Amino acid sequence: MRSLIPEFEALRARFPAGFASSLVLPCLRRIQEERGYVADEDVEELAAFLGVPAIQIEEVLTFYTQFRRRPVGRWHLQLCRNVSCSMRGGERLIEHLERRLGVRPGETTADGRFTLSTVECLGSCGTAPAMMVNERYVESLSAEAVDALLEELR
Amino acid sequence: MTEIVINDRTIDAQPGQTVLEAALANGIFVPTFCWHPKLSVAGNCRMCLVEVEGRGLDIACNMPVTKGMRVLTDSPEVKAHRKAMLQFITLNHPVDCGICDKAGECRLQDYHYAYNGEPSLSVEPKVRSTKYYNLSSRILLDNERCILCLRCTRFTHEVSKSMALGIEHRGDTSVIRPVADRPLGEDPYSDNIIDLCPVGALQSRQFLHKTRVWYLKPTPSVCPGCARGCTIQVWHRKAEWRVKALDPAQNNAIARVTPLENPAVNGPWICNKGRDLARLLERQRATEPMLRGAPTSLEGALERARELIGAARHPVALVSSWGSNEELEAFRRHLGAVFTSFVKCDAVAEPGERIEDQLLIRADKNPNTAAAEALFGRAEAQLPEGTDLVLVWGEGFDFARLPRGARVLFLNAYLQPENGHADVFLPITIHTERAGHFTNFQGVVSAFQPCFEPPRGAAHAEALFAALAAPARVHA
Numbered sequence: 001m002r003s004l005i006p007e008f009e010a011l012r013a014r015f016p017a018g019f020a021s022s023l024v025l026p027c028l029r030r031i032q033e034e035r036g037y038v039a040d041e042d043v044e045e046l047a048a049f050l051g052v053p054a055i056q057i058e059e060v061l062t063f064y065t066q067f068r069r070r071p072v073g074r075w076h077l078q079l080c081r082n083v084s085c086s087m088r089g090g091e092r093l094i095e096h097l098e099r100r101l102g103v104r105p106g107e108t109t110a111d112g113r114f115t116l117s118t119v120e121c122l123g124s125c126g127t128a129p130a131m132m133v134n135e136r137y138v139e140s141l142s143a144e145a146v147d148a149l150l151e152e153l154r
Numbered sequence: 155m156t157e158i159v160i161n162d163r164t165i166d167a168q169p170g171q172t173v174l175e176a177a178l179a180n181g182i183f184v185p186t187f188c189w190h191p192k193l194s195v196a197g198n199c200r201m202c203l204v205e206v207e208g209r210g211l212d213i214a215c216n217m218p219v220t221k222g223m224r225v226l227t228d229s230p231e232v233k234a235h236r237k238a239m240l241q242f243i244t245l246n247h248p249v250d251c252g253i254c255d256k257a258g259e260c261r262l263q264d265y266h267y268a269y270n271g272e273p274s275l276s277v278e279p280k281v282r283s284t285k286y287y288n289l290s291s292r293i294l295l296d297n298e299r300c301i302l303c304l305r306c307t308r309f310t311h312e313v314s315k316s317m318a319l320g321i322e323h324r325g326d327t328s329v330i331r332p333v334a335d336r337p338l339g340e341d342p343y344s345d346n347i348i349d350l351c352p353v354g355a356l357q358s359r360q361f362l363h364k365t366r367v368w369y370l371k372p373t374p375s376v377c378p379g380c381a382r383g384c385t386i387q388v389w390h391r392k393a394e395w396r397v398k399a400l401d402p403a404q405n406n407a408i409a410r411v412t413p414l415e416n417p418a419v420n421g422p423w424i425c426n427k428g429r430d431l432a433r434l435l436e437r438q439r440a441t442e443p444m445l446r447g448a449p450t451s452l453e454g455a456l457e458r459a460r461e462l463i464g465a466a467r468h469p470v471a472l473v474s475s476w477g478s479n480e481e482l483e484a485f486r487r488h489l490g491a492v493f494t495s496f497v498k499c500d501a502v503a504e505p506g507e508r509i510e511d512q513l514l515i516r517a518d519k520n521p522n523t524a525a526a527e528a529l530f531g532r533a534e535a536q537l538p539e540g541t542d543l544v545l546v547w548g549e550g551f552d553f554a555r556l557p558r559g560a561r562v563l564f565l566n567a568y569l570q571p572e573n574g575h576a577d578v579f580l581p582i583t584i585h586t587e588r589a590g591h592f593t594n595f596q597g598v599v600s601a602f603q604p605c606f607e608p609p610r611g612a613a614h615a616e617a618l619f620a621a622l623a624a625p626a627r628v629h630a
Contacts, residue, residue: 054334058320
């Protein structure tokens with residue numbers, strides 16, 4: 001987190017005094033972008049930097065499921081399991097990926113290349129079923145499209 | 155003054171008051187879970203819903219009074235919504251009152267019977283969560299019973315300032331959790347959250363499954379733990395529930411200690427030391443008068459003590475700062491002219507105990523130093539050579555400081571090795587065994603009532619002082 005401190009200082013200057021707790025969310029986002037996840041030491045350091053109780057940072061981290069406390073693989077596959085995607089075959093895609101990768105949702109392949117996750121609505125119902133690969137959207141999926149994607153990423 | 159109408163009653167509310175505060179101040183009851191007079195408004199339990207004519211339903215705890223507003227606290231609509239709110243609140247509550255320590259003094263239980271009274275409408279299985287979560291060495295958390303009112307988290311953020319608790323996750327998986335770097339165990343006020351909890355989620359380990367609350371009686375008392383003198387309730391078994399089959403010690407034991415709200419001294423809080431009074435007071439008691447370690451009768455001991463007092467030319471008395479106002483006055487009246495008297499510091503902070511803070515805890519760990527010093531002065535105790543009799547009343551005196559050849563008259567409540575070395579030893583009662591008053595460091599006088607019978611053999615110090623001055627019959 002230390003390398004981000006100049007950036008956080010600039011961010012803090014944009015907020016009125018006494019609003020340190022409002023900085024928790026943007027700071028955590030940057031930490032996750034840099035490291036790939038939020039480590040325990042990041043929580044301690046951010047609490048010390050902002051002067052907010054550590055419990056407040058834990059509250060934010062656990063409230064938003066998008067925050068990760070553990071490293072993920074090279075490619076983070078986040079499959080939507082909400083209504084529209086499920087109706088268009090999303091559940092079958094999850095099973096298909098489980099078989100192809102040999103991991104359950106929440107797990108990472110032994111080679112560290114893929115992490116499989118299931119998420120709630122990605123806001124892409126019009127092109128369901130949808131998945132996020134790291135920050136990129138992959139839409140209108142089918143088993144064949146998923147296989148092709150895995151080949152491409154492997 | 156802002157005039158508002160609640161249930162057809164015209165009320166003068168203070169500007170800036172909320173409708174809830176105005177209603178409660180005028181004796182109109184509105185049920186609440188999350189609202190507490192000494193905490194910020196959270197507004198999450200929705201129990202205090204009231205109807206404002208022309209504006210519909212809203213929560214009273216967060217509604218400022220406005221001139222001419224007409225409020226209904228018990229309209230059919232309010233009742234219907236209150237009932238619905240209780241359905242929500244009990245949606246995932248296990249309703250395990252039969253094994254819950256809070257049963258009998260639980261808001262959820264009371265309000266359920268008063269405003270709902272129906273089984274859950276939900277057919278979904280209840281959300282399972284952590285039982286017996288270890289919050290600290292003093293407190294257990296049952297997340298299934300928790301209704302997420304956030305009283306406990308607000309207490310640690312706003313009153314005790316330990317910031318130890320927060321809420322993790324969201325929705326029906328939300329749980330109260332402590333954070334590793336600010337352990338709740340280091341918060342000397344942590345046990346207040348057990349009283350604050352409106353349900354049975356926060357449980358005292360000391361009190362866990364010990365007894366049902368309806369077997370207990372609270373006796374108003376004063377905490378002797380420091381010079382603050384917080385008013386407390388000492389809970390002990392009711393006389394009609396003293397059961398022979400129990401260990402007799404249980405019938406005469408402190409079951410728990412809770413604060414007794416007193417705006418002049420402690421507000422609604424006490425510190426954890428006050429909760430541990432049993433450890434402080436229920437030590438082994440001295441019950442036999444002794445002459446140099448040989449048991450004797452009370453009459454014999456008093457006779458010998460009067461001889462020693464009569465023969466002494468330079469007697470010094472070390473007066474207890476745990477004595478009540480009445481006892482101190484009795485000492486001054488009967489023996490004040492005979493002895494050169496100094497106030498003794500009976501108790502000092504234990505290792506690890508918080509010495510002093512801004513909230514309640516005072517550095518002087520004796521309850522009645524103020525009254526004792528008003529009668530006997532603030533001078534440091536002097537035991538010059540030539541002192542031939544020392545009267546020690548209470549604990550905390552280092553007997554190595556005794557001048558050579560001085561006789562010792564010792565009044566003490568607890569078993570202590572020094573008891574047997576005194577020329578005359580007299581066992582006395584403790585403050586849970588008599589009525590009296592303590593004066594705290596601010597000069598506020600608080601009364602305490604007897605909770606227990608004194609052990610056979612222990613006499614009230616007040617009576618002993620009179621008997622030491624002149625022969626009289628003392629009942630022990």
